[in-house]
Amino acid sequence: MRQKKMALSNQETSQCKPDRKARDKDFMTPTETAQYLGVCRTYIYDSINRGKIKVTRIGRKTLISKADIQAMFNFLTPKETELS
Structure with a gap:
């Protein structure tokens, strides 16, 4: 019984993996976003x-729009490293 529950849980978890194809799209659904x-x-x-x-x-x-999502983060700049 426990093995069946674990297998079902693992199957459900594996279905929630991020969709790599969503990264290649110009427009995404809220779930993909x-x-x-x-x-x-x-x-x-x-x-x-x-x-x-x-x-x-x-x-x-x-x-x-993926461009709109990326534009939300354009104000972030990488932290500059100080030269000693």
Whole structure:
């Protein structure tokens, strides 16, 4: 019984791996965006509702521009190392 539960849990966990193809797309779904950023999907939807993430809606489909996501982080600069 325990082995069956462990196998089922492992199967469910393996289905949650990030989709590598999402990294190659120009537009992503909220779920793909969450996987891309390493956050939960709820956080993405909350950010959309607060206006922090811009979306494009095509019918019932919600798409997020990868360029917009990357632009959110453009203000970050690598920490410069000091020369001694």
